[in-house]
Amino acid sequence: MERPPSMLRWGFHLSLMGGLLALVFNFAFQQLQYDWNWSAPWRYRALFWQGWLTTVGLAAAALAASTGIGVVTALLARGSFLPARALARLYVELIRGTPLLVQILLFFYVVAPAFRIEHRILVGVLTLSIFSGAYLSEIVRAGIDGVGKSQWETARAIGLSRVQTYRFVVLPQALRQILPPVTGQFASLIKDSSLLSVIGIGEFTLNAQQVNALTYSTLESYLPLAAGYLVLTLPLSLWARYLEGRAHFDT
Numbered sequence: 001m002e003r004p005p006s007m008l009r010w011g012f013h014l015s016l017m018g019g020l021l022a023l024v025f026n027f028a029f030q031q032l033q034y035d036w037n038w039s040a041p042w043r044y045r046a047l048f049w050q051g052w053l054t055t056v057g058l059a060a061a062a063l064a065a066s067t068g069i070g071v072v073t074a075l076l077a078r079g080s081f082l083p084a085r086a087l088a089r090l091y092v093e094l095i096r097g098t099p100l101l102v103q104i105l106l107f108f109y110v111v112a113p114a115f116r117i118e119h120r121i122l123v124g125v126l127t128l129s130i131f132s133g134a135y136l137s138e139i140v141r142a143g144i145d146g147v148g149k150s151q152w153e154t155a156r157a158i159g160l161s162r163v164q165t166y167r168f169v170v171l172p173q174a175l176r177q178i179l180p181p182v183t184g185q186f187a188s189l190i191k192d193s194s195l196l197s198v199i200g201i202g203e204f205t206l207n208a209q210q211v212n213a214l215t216y217s218t219l220e221s222y223l224p225l226a227a228g229y230l231v232l233t234l235p236l237s238l239w240a241r242y243l244e245g246r247a248h249f250d251t
Contacts, residue, residue: 014238040215041224051207052228058124058203059190059232065129066189067182070136075166077141088137095134101195103127108199124196124203132189139181143174183240187233194229204228 041048077088095103107127108120117123147170155165197206204225212221 034219036220037215037217038220040217041211041220044211044214047207047211048204048224048228051202051204054121054202054207055190055193055204055228056232058121058128058193058196058201059186061125062128062132062189062193063186065125066132066136069129069133070140073133073137074140074144077137078144092134092137095131096138100127100131100192101198103131104195104199120199120201123199124193124201128189128193128196131192132185135185136182139178139185140174143178144170146177147173180240180244183236183243187236187240190232190236191229 073088073091076084077092079085104124104127107130108123111117112123117126151169151173152165155169160168193203194205196203197209200206208221208225212218215221
């Protein structure tokens with residue numbers, strides 16, 4: 001088996017990619033003859049920072065909630081109670097079959113008023129959690145299905161209950177396989193949180209749009225936005241690739 005890529009190799013690839021991107025952007029900006037004005041958005045740096053912290057908080061809360069939703073839904077989908085299995089399947093198909101933007105708007109304008117949910121941030125966290133939970137449930141279910149049948153039979157042979165089998169035999173083995181895609185899903189969730197700007201939550205994207213509207217400095221407003229998301233998602237993406245390499249090597 002091929003060994004997982006070393007950090008030195010990843011560093012080389014990142015440096016190469018960064019150099020190529022720098023060349024491309026440098027050529028593009030020279031062709032545009034863009035007149036840079038960093039002083040204008042710099043005056044609103046506190047707004048950038050506040051939006052970035054809000055995005056981190058939203059993503060962290062949604063990650064925790066969606067993990068719980070995903071695990072519970074996956075277990076229900078594999079359970080013996082038919083109505084629970086059908087409900088879990090319906091939830092996954094409905095969420096995965098509709099765009100996140102549509103779900104945000106429906107939840108904000110229909111579901112939230114019906115249940116008297118007045119806080120926009122709470123609406124955003126719930127919507128992201130429900131959305132990501134559907135995808136995580138499929139990842140968890142696939143990981144559980146990947147555990148060999150012999151493991152289940154051995155657990156039953158030594159007298160373990162179903163709960164004990166999941167706790168001591170199945171989930172520890174499935175965890176190693178699902179960590180890479182789960183980490184990748186977490187990175188996607190951080191990027192998806194930018195859509196919450198449509199309901200007026202003052203997260204990173206909305207604040208960058210406000211800075212652009214105030215300063216008319218488009219690139220100077222959106223380049224820090226892209227960099228801020230990369231700071232959050234790039235380490236997760238690299239970690240997911242590393243875990244994937246380790247999983248393939250271990251097996």
